[in-house]
Amino acid sequence: MSAVQINLNTDINQLRNSGYEVEMRGNFLLIHSVPFLNSDRDLELGTLVSNVSSPRVTDHVAYFIGGPPFNTDGSVMKQLINTSRTHNLGLGIVTNHMFSHKPKPMYPTYYAKMTTYINIVSAPAQHFFPEANAKTGKVIEPKEANSVLKYSDTNSSRAEIDAINSKLSGLKIGIIGLGGTGSYILDKVAKTMVGEIYLFDGDKFQQHNAFRSPGAVSKERIDQNSFKVDYLQEIYSQLHKNIISHSKYLDETNIGILKDLDFVFIAIDRGDAKRIIFKKLEELEIPFIDCGISIRRKGDELRGSTRTTLSTKDNRKHVWGERVSFANPDDDEYSSNIQVSELNSLNADFAIIKWKKYYGYYSDLSFELDSSFSIDVNKIINNDATN
Incomplete structure (x- = not known):
């Protein structure tokens, strides 16, 4: 009670x-x-x-x-x-x-x-x-x-938007990649009425992750060298009852594990892995959102952008064009674990808002499938509108 x-x-x-x-x-x-x-x-x-x-x-x-x-x-x-x-x-x-x-x-x-x-x-x-x-x-x-929540969302009841929240009720959600952006996506999804949340990542939770993830973690907990998904499952299971962790990278041998999901968020930077995941989700007719962050050093400042790309059953072609890079960005400043938690959080927020628009939680008047936010000019560009 x-x-x-x-x-x-x-x-x-x-x-x-x-x-x-x-x-x-x-x-x-x-x-x-x-x-x-x-x-x-x-x-x-x-x-x-x-x-x-x-x-x-x-x-x-x-x-x-x-x-x-x-x-x-x-x-x-x-x-x-x-x-x-x-x-x-x-x-x-x-x-x-x-x-x-x-x-x-x-x-x-x-x-x-x-x-x-x-x-x-x-x-x-x-x-x-x-x-x-x-x-x-x-x-x-x-x-x-x-x-599915371990205590009541009283803010929703006070605002009387439980009927709107129910649009997400029961969904089986996958999050592939639980680094900076993926962990913030989990933070938002865990506070909804989705039925189950599946986490996929084969990496360990280390010190640099603590600066790119929501909340604060003790040095002693970091030293336990847990898998990211196990650590985050432990934290967010205090709020949401049905979080399932898979401490593995997805490849051709295990990609079938996605078959029962309703929607998937992808927050990884390996282009070769994205190709495999995209093709399987298309085969399974599962909608997904791919997230991206690009950061470049310019003198003593950073420039960059965030990208949010939605792929649905009826709209797939744009992800294979110029919207998503399938390169393995080893030379990108971001891959060196530069600390950009605000961009991770922002990228996750754009993804969550687009996901909620897809399910009718938020109004959507532009129907864009791809959008990018440029930091230095503070501008959002929408692409591939479906209307």
């Missing part, structure tokens, strides 16, 4: 002990079987919903699942209904109305908030149907927690 739910125990228990039909879904509190009058003054039952992502009540708004409630004179409850439209809160919660009844001072507890709304909605129904009561005494058994 999350910390928020623990803080809500008193309110929830009070509601249940009073006989209300209580259900918790994530950070939403639902009260079922709330009686109300319809336009014909017939009795109907609805569900009252409140966001409870904060330990104390900070929001006077509530939601309602059902038809619009009416007063005893047959008029709709305009004094209560703020808007009437479908609102997907996620977790299977689709509401029909938003209520607004703001007291002064604010509701002291969620028990006070929910019972106030119930009394307002139910009063007209009880005028014609005295036996109508939201206190059904029915107990709704809590469902087993099935979130």
